[in-house]
Amino acid sequence: MKTVIIATKNKGKAKEFESLFHPKGYEVLTLLDFVGATDVEETGETFEENAILKAEAIAKEFGRFVLADDSGLIVDALDGRPGVYSARYAGEKKNDAANTAKVLDELEEVPETERTARFYCALALASPNQETITVSGSVEGLIAGKPEGENGFGYDPVFYLKEKGKTMAELNSEEKNAISHRANALKVLERKLDQFLAREEGNR
């Protein structure tokens, strides 16, 4: 089976990439499967920059092609925050519940019509042998008044999808993977993947 390595230590992402890649005939490994892989610092100002930093560092370290995901929540009423700081919004120690609570707190006085938001995902595919490919995807929603649902991870319990009448955390993985920012980015990457893999073969 073909293998893709994702430069992530996030269990929620790892699970989603497995469901997204298995139907395409790929086995997925993440940094959770490798002891001692570098924790790449996310010093970029954009999702794209951070995805590239993670993908290129791990591709160099492993000597093979690697995919990385940098993603987050953009809330209009908060001038785009938490944005690239989504994972550490409530503090350096990553805590989904605390991050979510902070967003809800900051939006306490904000009416429903102004609670528009989107999830954004940048994917970078890097290799020691060729130029990095970067793509992105997003999904629009509203920030709910309180968390609902147990599925997914991160800000999913407060990300309300108007057309579904549910939060992202109330969708099952199949439903989330049909509409998510991550799935949308992956669809764009798919159009470029064959050429990338052919160049890998050619560079061997």
Ligand SMILES: O=c1nc[nH]c2c1ncn2[C@H]1C[C@H](O)[C@@H](COP(=O)(O)OP(=O)(O)OP(=O)(O)O)O1
């Ligand atoms: O589908 C999603 N559903 C809910 N929340 C999400 C989603 N996708 C990203 N998010 C949030 C989680 C985290 O607060 C931040 C990602 O931060 P980000 O640096 O890309 O990931 P991370 O540090 O958890 O793992 P890693 O860098 O090892 O891939 O955005």
Ligand SMILES: [Mg+2]
């Ligand atoms: Mg991170």
